[in-house]
Amino acid sequence: MVWLALDGRPALVRGARRGIGAAVVTALVEEGVRVVATDVDRAGVETLAARHGERVTARPLDVTDATAVEALVAETEGTLGPLDIAVNVAGILRDGPVAGLSDEDWAAHFAVNTTGVFHVSRAAARRMTGRGRGSIVTVASNAGGIPRAGLAAYAASKAAAVMFTKCLGLEVARQGVRCNTVSPGSTMTDMQRALWTAGEEEASTRRVIEGDLASYRTGIPLGRIAEPSDIADAVAFLASDRARHITMHDLYVDGGATLRA
Template sequence: MSTGLEGTVALVTGAAGGIGAAVVTALTAEGCRVVPADLQAPAAVTLDVRDPAAVDRAVDRIEARVGAIDVLVNVAGVLATGPAVDLGDDEWARVFDVNAGGVFRVSRAVARRMVPRRRGAIVTVASNAAGVPRSGMAAYAASKAAAAHFTRCLGLELAEFGIRCNVVAPGSTDTPMLRDMWTGPADREATLRGAPDRHRVGIPLGRLAEASDVADAVVFLASDRARHITMHDLYVDGGAALRA
């Protein structure tokens, strides 16, 4: 079965680097007309997912200039680390505003336009931290859990219109966001092998994911090869979450 993505229009948020950039590359290779959106360059559309008016304007402009959006991939996200008891209200709100609120706003804007067409696919890139507690990552993990569950609920509501909504949950992926968390080689080893003092089991496959590994999962869920899959949460973490 072909992917069915050739000639479709795909909007990717958080597209300037890391997983988002890999998703743009992977969808383009499948023949998609991809619109990369981000606050940072390079991006075809400058988009702040925290601003509902800006989101609606961007979606209108894309549909007018490029075509009806067939695929939405929510990748935009931010990270805050540190003990929950030291986390400020502003930082908590910032993380939720991007990671959960951004998914809500962009998905809402795109879904409103998909419903009359009775077709479309929405994929949210969340995190395995959404299902596994992480020490020092409470805001990030909670916001990703909110984004993932919102996406599944949206999938339930939109199923009657032929619109599929799925989640990809990466584990530790070799991106600037992960590397910025490390202070030295010991941190990389702890990511791979586990850190009992942080209640972390490590990665059974013994390797970090590459951004392309996550992008491949996104392409699958966006494609016709996943035409009977919706409300699914696909973990791409080398077994780190120990999910059944």
């Protein structure tokens, strides 16, 4: 708690019910942050909140609905006070080659992974700039910076979210608001496991770590797949005053997998 000095600050985390989102909530709570945790899955986010007691308030939220986002951010400030931290985590991934990608799948990726980031970040920035402080952190993906076969819609939507966040950061820097992204590589989440063959987790893990020439993927130099907490710790750091001179930055947390291409 002494290190990040976040005790008592209000935060909004979208996409909080599991995986990286749940880990972000935990990391912030451990630093004394009061969190409104949101997700389209009401039951899931309420279960998460129950584990943390009064530090976490659960609210259902469809981030593609701009009106609902504005209302929830206003409610958060009415309940917890001026919002200091906003974290975008929610995302979807539907893999497959471009030739087989439906219009619906393409639109869904951008609705959640990009437009949802726009809705939450805009609502937060409108309030933060008037107070001269605040931190907005978006969880993107290293796929947004290096081509991945079968992930065109996901990669494009994440790349768009990164550049949006950088542009927003440039616009609000003079008002004391910082905007950064964290780009994870392969992380032990349900989204990662969904890409693997059922019953072959050990073999799939090894392929990710060692790389796959057939799909033009490098391995992971550090020799391990990230845990959600690895990503959450980076988010908490960027949200804190320890990162007070960092903005418009895209922090790769991928064990060196992209060789920072």
